[in-house]
Amino acid sequence: MTEPSHPGVAPDQENAPPHEAPRHIGRRGFLRGAAALTVGSLSATAELARPEAQPAAVPEAAGAAAELEEQTRRALRWLGRDPADWVRARSGVDHNVVIVGGGQSGLSIAYGLRRKGVGRVSIIDRAAPGQAGIWRTIARMHQLRTPKTLAGPELGNAALSFRAWYETLNGAAAFDALDRIPRLAWADYLDWFQQATGTTVRHGTRLVEIEPAGDVLRLHLESNGVRTVEVTRKLVLANGYAGAGGPNLPDFVRALPPQVWTHTTGTLPVDALDGKVVGIVGAGSSAFDAAAVALENGASEVHLFSRRAYIDYPAPPSPQPAPPPDRGYPNMLELSYELLDVVRWRNFLLGDRRVASVPLDSIERAIAFDDFHVHLNSSLSDVALSGNGRISGKVGSKRFRFDHLIAGTGYRIDLTAQPELARIHEHVALWRDRYRPAAGEENAAGANHPYLGPGFEFLPRAGTGADFLRNIHCFNLAGALSFGIPVGDVPSVVDQPRLTAAIARDLYVESVDTAAHERFVDTPLVAPSAAPYERAVVTRAVA
Ligand SMILES: Cc1cc2nc3c(=O)[nH]c(=O)nc-3n(C[C@H](O)[C@H](O)[C@H](O)COP(=O)(O)OP(=O)(O)OC[C@H]3O[C@@H](n4cnc5c(N)ncnc54)[C@H](O)[C@@H]3O)c2cc1C
Numbered sequence: 001m002t003e004p005s006h007p008g009v010a011p012d013q014e015n016a017p018p019h020e021a022p023r024h025i026g027r028r029g030f031l032r033g034a035a036a037l038t039v040g041s042l043s044a045t046a047e048l049a050r051p052e053a054q055p056a057a058v059p060e061a062a063g064a065a066a067e068l069e070e071q072t073r074r075a076l077r078w079l080g081r082d083p084a085d086w087v088r089a090r091s092g093v094d095h096n097v098v099i100v101g102g103g104q105s106g107l108s109i110a111y112g113l114r115r116k117g118v119g120r121v122s123i124i125d126r127a128a129p130g131q132a133g134i135w136r137t138i139a140r141m142h143q144l145r146t147p148k149t150l151a152g153p154e155l156g157n158a159a160l161s162f163r164a165w166y167e168t169l170n171g172a173a174a175f176d177a178l179d180r181i182p183r184l185a186w187a188d189y190l191d192w193f194q195q196a197t198g199t200t201v202r203h204g205t206r207l208v209e210i211e212p213a214g215d216v217l218r219l220h221l222e223s224n225g226v227r228t229v230e231v232t233r234k235l236v237l238a239n240g241y242a243g244a245g246g247p248n249l250p251d252f253v254r255a256l257p258p259q260v261w262t263h264t265t266g267t268l269p270v271d272a273l274d275g276k277v278v279g280i281v282g283a284g285s286s287a288f289d290a291a292a293v294a295l296e297n298g299a300s301e302v303h304l305f306s307r308r309a310y311i312d313y314p315a316p317p318s319p320q321p322a323p324p325p326d327r328g329y330p331n332m333l334e335l336s337y338e339l340l341d342v343v344r345w346r347n348f349l350l351g352d353r354r355v356a357s358v359p360l361d362s363i364e365r366a367i368a369f370d371d372f373h374v375h376l377n378s379s380l381s382d383v384a385l386s387g388n389g390r391i392s393g394k395v396g397s398k399r400f401r402f403d404h405l406i407a408g409t410g411y412r413i414d415l416t417a418q419p420e421l422a423r424i425h426e427h428v429a430l431w432r433d434r435y436r437p438a439a440g441e442e443n444a445a446g447a448n449h450p451y452l453g454p455g456f457e458f459l460p461r462a463g464t465g466a467d468f469l470r471n472i473h474c475f476n477l478a479g480a481l482s483f484g485i486p487v488g489d490v491p492s493v494v495d496q497p498r499l500t501a502a503i504a505r506d507l508y509v510e511s512v513d514t515a516a517h518e519r520f521v522d523t524p525l526v527a528p529s530a531a532p533y534e535r536a537v538v539t540r541a542v543a
Contacts, residue, residue, distance in 0.1 A: 076159075152493060166178075253409075429450065
């Protein structure tokens with residue numbers, strides 16, 4: 001799956017020009033970040049990655065932090081306490097729910113479960129504190145690609161929204177002046193959201209393997225090199241865009257030695273790019289952002305290769321009311337699951353065919369450099385490492401030579417390639433098991449997506465009897481076909497109540513003690529003393 005476009009990427013109609021995206025930057029006029037000199041490939045995993053450049057922060061208004069604290073305290077008091085944990089404890093079980101991933105999805109799901117009174121929820125994240133999610137690591141754009149006014153993980157509680165946080169700290173005028181949300185402000189907001197909702201994440205803890213054991217799951221975890229097993233009733237995979245198969249890598253990239261290429265999910269070797277020629281495969285937003293970072297770090301030339309004939313970008317704001325976006329309406333995720341398979345399949349085909357939209361500021365950031373070159377209708381072929389350690393490749397008869405290649409080629413959905421699923425993937429129902437497309441509508445990538453149930457749960461393939469799969473809820477990009485939008489995006493986080501409702505329902509139904517109900521029905525009711533109303537009683541017997 002190539003990198004999805006983010007819904008509603010068009011500039012926010014409410015607002016004015018960008019507030020901090022640097023424009024017309026001199027070639028070397030950009031401060032270098034403190035990125036690691038990690039070269040190449042997927043060994044540089046996101047959790048180890050560090051940002052290559054940081055936009056400036058907005059200074060906070062004096063006393064704003066204290067005001068925010070007081071405002072949040074008041075809002076939470078008005079909301080009322082979290083309901084008590086009603087889930088009946090079960091012996092031999094450590095957790096009711098384990099959430100893998102402490103990014104925006106994991107945090108929001110944890111908050112949603114708490115507000116439903118589901119206790120014993122544990123969140124793990126393999127990343128170090130402050131490094132969960134993508135915003136301080138592999139995301140390279142200055143601003144989010146989605147509009148600033150979208151609802152986020154706050155689940156309708158306005159006091160916990162980005163806007164409340166940002167306006168209280170910086171003033172309403174500062175929010176109005178934003179084009180879109182600065183990336184690092186979003187990262188800081190998520191940290192605050194975690195703190196305000198009192199959510200604990202067990203950092204440095206990786207899910208290694210899932211072992212089914214009857215109707216519970218034994219999770220093999222690794223923390224500081226130590227392996228442990230914990231038992232849970234439910235598991236939520238909120239493990240990010242790369243969480244259902246990893247990065248999508250063309251074979252010709254994979255065949256090169258790892259030190260000469262980087263997928264955009266890895267850490268760019270920024271300190272080694274000075275004076276170097278960089279090739280970029282792919283033309284989505286991440287490809288443009290990586291191009292800009294390479295140029296800002298001194299690359300002498302960057303060549304970006306697009307298979308398509310044009311680069312798509314959101315239409316500029318117009319005085320005419322914009323037509324409603326096809327995916328941006330509030331209940332999208334909730335509703336699109338209900339569509340017929342044929343409609344969901346065709347929506348996917350449409351998305352697959354579309355050219356991914358790149359925000360204009362990402363294009364402008366790269367275009368500001370004279371040494372940035374876009375090659376349209378151009379697929380690299382004949383790619384190989386030459387004797388001098390450079391990469392050579394051809395488009396038609398024209399040969400190019402690079403010092404480093406960046407793959408901005410998105411993500412793939414392939415459960416067989418996801419290490420944590422090694423024991424179970426063969427039982428998971430995929431779209432190819434459940435839906436036969438009409439002739440001419442086949443799509444191998446779509447056929448590989450899991451066919452998810454209404455609560456994002458994996459479903460067993462017919463005849464496998466693997467009912468334990470219903471306890472694994474897949475809240476990542478693999479839900480894109482079943483739910484109609486890239487799951488994990490900010491707009492999808494808003495709509496995850498479907499997931500928390502399914503978890504609560506399953507735990508509730510499973511917890512019901514039918515024997516206790518029977519005993520209750522069979523026990524005669526004992527009338528309490530009539531003393532409080534005795535004086536007014538005139539009739540005791542029915543005539
Ligand atoms: C470059 C980029 C830019 C994007 N920009 C936007 C945007 O502007 N607007 C928008 O709406 N969406 C955007 N998205 C999509 C989406 O919002 C982000 O991917 C977002 O980070 C998804 O949040 P998440 O919590 O689902 O996953 P993540 O933020 O990726 O968090 C997943 C977490 O799971 C952890 N994890 C993974 N595997 C394991 C394991 N085995 N054990 C323990 N922990 C594990 C990781 O360490 C990580 O912290 C963007 C995506 C990318 C890649």
